[in-house]
Amino acid sequence: MDAGVSGRLRRREMAATTSGAGRCRLSKVGAGRRPPPARVRVAVRLRPFVDGAAGTSEPPCVRGIDSCSLEVANWRNYQETLKYQFDAFYGERSSQQDIYAGSVQPILRHLLEGQNASVLAYGPTGAGKTHTMLGSPEQPGVIPRALMDLLQLTREEGAEGRPWNLSVTMSYLEIYQEKVLDLLDPASGDLVIREDCRGNILIPGLTQKPITSFSDFERHFLPASGNRTVGATRLNQRSSRSHAVLLVKVDQQERLAPFRQREGKLYLIDLAGSEDNRRTGNQGLRLKESGAINTSLFVLGKVVDALNQGLPRVPYRDSKLTRLLQDSLGGSAHSILIANIAPERRFYLDTVSALNFAARSKEVINRPFTNESLQPPALAPVKLSQKELGPSEAKRARGPEEEDIGNPESVGAPVPATQKLSPLQKLSNMDPAMLERLLSLDRLLGSQGSQGTPLLNTPKRERMVLIKTVEEKNLEIERLKMKQKELEAKMLAQEAVDPKKENCSPTVLRPLSRRTVTVAEPLKKAVVMPLQLIQEQTASPNTEIHILKKRGLKRKLDSSDVSEPVEKAEDCWELHVSPELLAHGRQKILNLLNEGSARDLRSLQRIGQKKAQLIVGWRELHGPFSQVEDLERVEGISAKQLESFLKANILGLAAGQRCGPS
Numbered sequence: 283m284d285a286g287v288s289g290r291l292r293r294r295e296m297a298a299t300t301s302g303a304g305r306c307r308l309s310k311v312g313a314g315r316r317p318p319p320a321r322v323r324v325a326v327r328l329r330p331f332v333d334g335a336a337g338t339s340e341p342p343c344v345r346g347i348d349s350c351s352l353e354v355a356n357w358r359n360y361q362e363t364l365k366y367q368f369d370a371f372y373g374e375r376s377s378q379q380d381i382y383a384g385s386v387q388p389i390l391r392h393l394l395e396g397q398n399a400s401v402l403a404y405g406p407t408g409a410g411k412t413h414t415m416l417g418s419p420e421q422p423g424v425i426p427r428a429l430m431d432l433l434q435l436t437r438e439e440g441a442e443g444r445p446w447n448l449s450v451t452m453s454y455l456e457i458y459q460e461k462v463l464d465l466l467d468p469a470s471g472d473l474v475i476r477e478d479c480r481g482n483i484l485i486p487g488l489t490q491k492p493i494t495s496f497s498d499f500e501r502h503f504l505p506a507s508g509n510r511t512v513g514a515t516r517l518n519q520r521s522s523r524s525h526a527v528l529l530v531k532v533d534q535q536e537r538l539a540p541f542r543q544r545e546g547k548l549y550l551i552d553l554a555g556s557e558d559n560r561r562t563g564n565q566g567l568r569l570k571e572s573g574a575i576n577t578s579l580f581v582l583g584k585v586v587d588a589l590n591q592g593l594p595r596v597p598y599r600d601s602k603l604t605r606l607l608q609d610s611l612g613g614s615a616h617s618i619l620i621a622n623i624a625p626e627r628r629f630y631l632d633t634v635s636a637l638n639f640a641a642r643s644k645e646v647i648n649r650p651f652t653n654e655s656l657q658p659p660a661l662a663p664v665k666l667s668q669k670e671l672g673p674s675e676a677k678r679a680r681g682p683e684e685e686d687i688g689n690p691e692s693v694g695a696p697v698p699a700t701q702k703l704s705p706l707q708k709l710s711n712m713d714p715a716m717l718e719r720l721l722s723l724d725r726l727l728g729s730q731g732s733q734g735t736p737l738l739n740t741p742k743r744e745r746m747v748l749i750k751t752v753e754e755k756n757l758e759i760e761r762l763k764m765k766q767k768e769l770e771a772k773m774l775a776q777e778a779v780d781p782k783k784e785n786c787s788p789t790v791l792r793p794l795s796r797r798t799v800t801v802a803e804p805l806k807k808a809v810v811m812p813l814q815l816i817q818e819q820t821a822s823p824n825t826e827i828h829i830l831k832k833r834g835l836k837r838k839l840d841s842s843d844v845s846e847p848v849e850k851a852e853d854c855w856e857l858h859v860s861p862e863l864l865a866h867g868r869q870k871i872l873n874l875l876n877e878g879s880a881r882d883l884r885s886l887q888r889i890g891q892k893k894a895q896l897i898v899g900w901r902e903l904h905g906p907f908s909q910v911e912d913l914e915r916v917e918g919i920s921a922k923q924l925e926s927f928l929k930a931n932i933l934g935l936a937a938g939q940r941c942g943p944s
């Protein structure tokens with residue numbers, strides 16, 4: 283591979299890892315190890331002529347070459363054809379089973395490994411996307427086949443005596459004119475798409491129905507499909523006017539220690555088709571719908587291009603569709619794109635444009651990882667007792683949160699005070715940092731002899747109040763920190779005005795790097811340290827003392843001249859910190875650089891969101907940092923920045939101030 287190509291690939295991988303869900307992960311198996319890349323796989327399906335008359339009167343504009351390639355006539359030059367190669371090509375005689383078994387079935391197993399997967403049907407209007415995804419009762423498509431298999435797999439894997447307990451839930455939504463509508467609850471209105479701190483895409487309020495059998499699935503899915511917006515256009519009598527997204531979640535809980543939990547998400551997406559309104563004859567509402575569809579598909583193209591070019595900004599947020607697909611493109615899913623094309627000549631331009639999009643998409647690299655977390659040991663017995671419950675009781679215990687997350691009917695429903703919520707269910711979606719805080723708060727309450735129920739067993743509402751309290755406390759701490767900084771700044775300003783006063787005070791606070799430029803007689807010894815260190819030392823008397831000691835005066839000025847402020851004077855005071863402590867601080871920074879998530883890294887001074895992502899991206903590409911100085915090799919971090927970064931962080935970390943892996 284030449285250097286240019288490998289550089290491009292790296293940039294692309296970097297974009298894939300620094301954008302989307304992959305950039306900040308739920309605790310996962312093999313944390314610190316770089317998940318292997320998985321290219322978006324692309325299959326093309328050519329539908330047969332659907333209009334009998336057209337079929338006999340015109341030759342197709344596309345021809346299959348083999349199971350992976352096809353060619354399209356070049357109408358500008360009849361001597362030429364345009365050839366394309368994909369992961370799979372399905373000709374007009376291929377069956378629904380061929381497409382399913384060849385391209386979709388193989389990715390389902392990843393769900394049971396706690397990884398995400400997605401299947402997207404793409405193509406111009408009338409090219410067969412809905413047929414591929416949904417099919418008909420006689421020729422069921424990808425969705426019913428995948429659900430059938432997945433439910434079967436989860437039944438087998440979750441059977442008594444197997445190590446994992448499995449449960450499946452489904453949600454179904456459409457994106458219609460840039461609105462996210464819940465097809466399982468059409469009255470709920472436009473829903474918002476959010477991203478949690480781990481980069482997971484969430485839709486608060488979206489109905490989630492538990493399903494244990496295929497008939498369960500049909501019971502929810504069939505009426506919901508009827509809610510999808512379709513309309514007649516000149517090119518398709520039942521044209522999908524929206525992007526439909528079926529989300530199937532597989533949750534797994536380990537039955538024995540260490541009680542791991544896994545979550546795999548499968549997105550099955552039937553995109554609305556791109557439309558050339560000169561041919562669809564769209565007007566009025568249809569034209570408006572078409573505008574929204576084309577715009578979101580245009581943004582989808584821009585996202586794919588940005589990922590391919592390794593651009594620092596991938597415009598996921600420019601449309602609801604791409605925001606939702608953040609997981610699937612350049613993110614954490616095993617993705618397959620099925621580009622549907624039509625053989626009729628009148629589709630020629632749409633076909634070429636769909637094939638070009640498909641060809642670009644196969645360059646996109648995802649990095650799927652296992653969404654796995656460990657249940658805190660303290661909670662394990664509760665889980666065990668749940669195992670001992672009968673199936674109906676266990677279901678009731680999991681009940682409201684598992685079954686109806688986001689279901690408006692259940693949100694306001696009172697939870698009986700006696701009904702304990704299963705910690706396993708409650709914690710599965712919780713931010714690990716928040717969980718840690720809750721556990722400490724719980725311990726604190728316990729140590730203070732609190733009469734209340736333990737925090738982690740409290741019903742949802744009380745828990746929410748407690749979480750809010752913790753958040754408020756954190757805000758308060760942040761406010762105090764800001765105030766401290768202001769005070770320090772004020773103090774420094776005063777020093778500048780009145781240096782003598784400064785040197786008389788043994789408790790003056792100043793940044794470590796600041797040097798004294800005065801000839802006024804200093805005290806022999808002054809304890810000068812950042813406020814954090816003072817607090818730290820007060821809290822732990824064993825912490826080593828760091829002092830500012832007088833260094834030999836090497837003033838170049840006449841020693842008799844003591845009244846003037848000295849510009850060229852050397853420093854009189856310097857900070858002496860034990861080398862072990864410094865080494866300890868460096869080691870802590872190094873650990874954080876190698877093991878911390880982007881979020882952890884942001885807890886460091888001078889590291890913002892962008893730098894944190896660049897650091898994680900660098901690590902993904904080059905492996906662990908061998909020394910903190912390697913930071914200079916990260917794009918956008920200069921030697922000067924590295925120096926100030928070290929100054930700002932090393933002591934704080936050495937004294938155990940910062941959080942994050944150590």
Ligand SMILES: Nc1ncnc2c1ncn2[C@@H]1O[C@H](COP(=O)(O)OP(=O)(O)OP(=O)(O)O)[C@@H](O)[C@H]1O
Nearest residue numbers: 329332407408409410411412413518521522554555
């Ligand atoms: N492989 C196929 N075999 C037989 N008929 C097909 C096939 N693919 C599509 N069709 C038929 O072609 C017509 C258009 O297909 P479909 O509605 O799936 O297109 P679409 O791409 O979803 O269109 P839109 O984007 O407008 O919703 C339908 O009548 C469908 O039954």
